[in-house]
Amino acid sequence: MRLSRYFLPTLKDTPREAEVVSHRLMLRAGMIQQASAGIYSWLPLGFRVMKKIEQIVREEQDAAGWNEMLMPTIQPADLWRESGRYDDYGKEMLRITDRHDRDMLYGPTNEELITDIVRTHVRSYRNLPGRLYHIQWKFRDEVRPRFGVMRGREFLMKDAYSIDLDFDTARAAYNRQFVAYLKTFDRMGLKAIPMAADSGPIGGDMSHEFIILADTGESEVFCDRDFLDFDVGGSVPDYEDTGAVEGVVDYFTKLYARTDEKHDEATFEAEVPDIRRYRGRGIEVGHIFYFGTKYSEPLGARVTGPDGKEAVVHMGSYGIGVSRLVAGIIEASHDDAGIIWPESVAPFKIGLVNLKVGDADCDRVTEDLYAKFLQAGIEVLMDDSAERPGAKLAGMDLIGLPWQVVVGPRGVANGVVEVKNRKSGEREEMAAEAALAKLAA
RNA sequence: CGGGGUGUAGCGCAGCCUGGUAGCGCAUCUGCUUUGGGAGCAGAGGGCCGGCGGUUCGAAUCCGUCCACCCCGACCA
Numbered sequence: 001m002r003l004s005r006y007f008l009p010t011l012k013d014t015p016r017e018a019e020v021v022s023h024r025l026m027l028r029a030g031m032i033q034q035a036s037a038g039i040y041s042w043l044p045l046g047f048r049v050m051k052k053i054e055q056i057v058r059e060e061q062d063a064a065g066w067n068e069m070l071m072p073t074i075q076p077a078d079l080w081r082e083s084g085r086y087d088d089y090g091k092e093m094l095r096i097t098d099r100h101d102r103d104m105l106y107g108p109t110n111e112e113l114i115t116d117i118v119r120t121h122v123r124s125y126r127n128l129p130g131r132l133y134h135i136q137w138k139f140r141d142e143v144r145p146r147f148g149v150m151r152g153r154e155f156l157m158k159d160a161y162s163i164d165l166d167f168d169t170a171r172a173a174y175n176r177q178f179v180a181y182l183k184t185f186d187r188m189g190l191k192a193i194p195m196a197a198d199s200g201p202i203g204g205d206m207s208h209e210f211i212i213l214a215d216t217g218e219s220e221v222f223c224d225r226d227f228l229d230f231d232v233g234g235s236v237p238d239y240e241d242t243g244a245v246e247g248v249v250d251y252f253t254k255l256y257a258r259t260d261e262k263h264d265e266a267t268f269e270a271e272v273p274d275i276r277r278y279r280g281r282g283i284e285v286g287h288i289f290y291f292g293t294k295y296s297e298p299l300g301a302r303v304t305g306p307d308g309k310e311a312v313v314h315m316g317s318y319g320i321g322v323s324r325l326v327a328g329i330i331e332a333s334h335d336d337a338g339i340i341w342p343e344s345v346a347p348f349k350i351g352l353v354n355l356k357v358g359d360a361d362c363d364r365v366t367e368d369l370y371a372k373f374l375q376a377g378i379e380v381l382m383d384d385s386a387e388r389p390g391a392k393l394a395g396m397d398l399i400g401l402p403w404q405v406v407v408g409p410r411g412v413a414n415g416v417v418e419v420k421n422r423k424s425g426e427r428e429e430m431a432a433e434a435a436l437a438k439l440a441a
Numbered sequence: 442c443g444g445g446g447u448g449u450a451g452c453g454c455a456g457c458c459u460g461g462u463a464g465c466g467c468a469u470c471u472g473c474u475u476u477g478g479g480a481g482c483a484g485a486g487g488g489c490c491g492g493c494g495g496u497u498c499g500a501a502u503c504c505g506u507c508c509a510c511c512c513c514g515a516c517c518a
Contacts, residue, residue, distance in 0.1 A: 013467070019512075143442065320518080394479045418477085
């Protein structure tokens with residue numbers, strides 16, 4: 001992509017309303033624009049990142065055996081009356097009336113809809129287990145939206161649902177999602193710690209929040225320091241091996257890690273040695289839980305079992321805040337100059353900077369590299385603007401692409417370009433061909 | 442939902458107390474000079490001073506009211 005043809009309105013100053021670093025950087029890097037409190041337009045750069053995150057989530061859900069689908073944003077109120085949540089949900093739910101004066105709502109979540117689908121089409125245990133997910137916009141009319149897209153009213157969320165005949169298979173589904181989450185966040189370069197969370201009226205130990213540690217986080221968290229440098233790496237087993245999957249879950253849940261609502265100081269001190277006790281704040285990026293028959297019972301989602309008797313299905317739901325992750329990743333990965341994207345979610349892999357547009361040699365070398373990167377299938381953003389060198393370099397640091405290839409008259413005269421790693425700050429001069437070989441690999 | 446605060450050019454702000462021709466920096470446009478870390482000089486464009494009502498000869502400024510947004514707390518993916 002040529003910067004001259006790319007809509008990237010970066011700012012030197014920080015808009016006043018932005019308090020936390022991810023919000024500031026997203027505004028400065030031209031990723032989002034606020035439309036209203038907690039509601040944002042996603043500009044091209046921000047949209048690209050969100051799509052990358054969404055795709056990783058999608059791939060891992062598919063790998064874990066879930067089927068992607070899409071449910072609507074606008075839902076009929078009647079379904080929510082059936083589950084009893086229409087009155088319970090309160091003002092957080094955005095209620096709408098259509099032209100026929102029917103009560104509708106902009107969905108804050110999708111349990112009712114999925115349960116409706118299940119009760120319509122799933123009549124026999126032979127149709128189970130059900131493994132469905134979608135990635136869709138939700139709306140919760142938060143009293144006080146804040147921190148940019150971190151706590152918006154409108155947000156993009158992946159929510160998956162499991163439908164099973166009994167508790168054991170439901171637990172297996174839960175475990176698979178648990179492992180899929182470990183892998184998903186790991187691919188984004190995040191350390192997301194699974195923490196025991198409040199499971200609501202169902203009880204039990206089948207509810208975990210995945211938390212990335214950050215001072216700006218909204219949840220107070222307590223965990224064993226051993227979690228701070230755990231490595232998911234090789235611990236993802238074959239999903240079909242139920243025992244191995246359970247083993248991974250056991251491994252990651254045996255150490256103490258709880259959010260404040262489940263935290264128990266006495267247990268914490270008893271189980272975790274003094275020096276390993278970590279107290280801090282975190283951002284919730286995922287939440288999985290088993291809720292049994294909470295919705296299937298009132299909505300009448302039943303199947304005929306192998307014994308010929310009807311049974312109410314067991315369900316679980318598994319959420320990931322996709323739009324929130326964009327901000328979460330920035331909170332976890334930035335410096336004074338700007339964002340530092342992990343390569344897996346970076347909007348472009350390379351920022352190719354022509355320091356002196358109009359200089360025949362610089363133009364030639366830059367254009368040649370640009371064409372070759374494209375040919376190699378590399379995502380590259382070429383700064384072909386007439387800005388000054390300082391402005392270009394500062395702009396590149398701000399938007400945080402993993403690699404910068406800088407073509408300037410000084411280097412070109414010596415037959416070299418500069419390759420800079422955004423994260424380490426390391427710069428290396430090499431021939432253009434060498435840069436191509438290094439980065440197109 | 443309680444408490445606090447802010448609305449003036451695209452962005453950041455001054456002016457308001459003490460009413461009298463709407464300003465500064467950045468950005469934008471033109472020209473020249475510059476070209477390896479957010480350039481310099483010269484010029485130009487850009488405003489219903491959040492909305493409505495009031496006081497006054499006269500309101501960005503004083504009064505009332507509504508709206509929007511932000512911050513702190515309580516609540517949430």
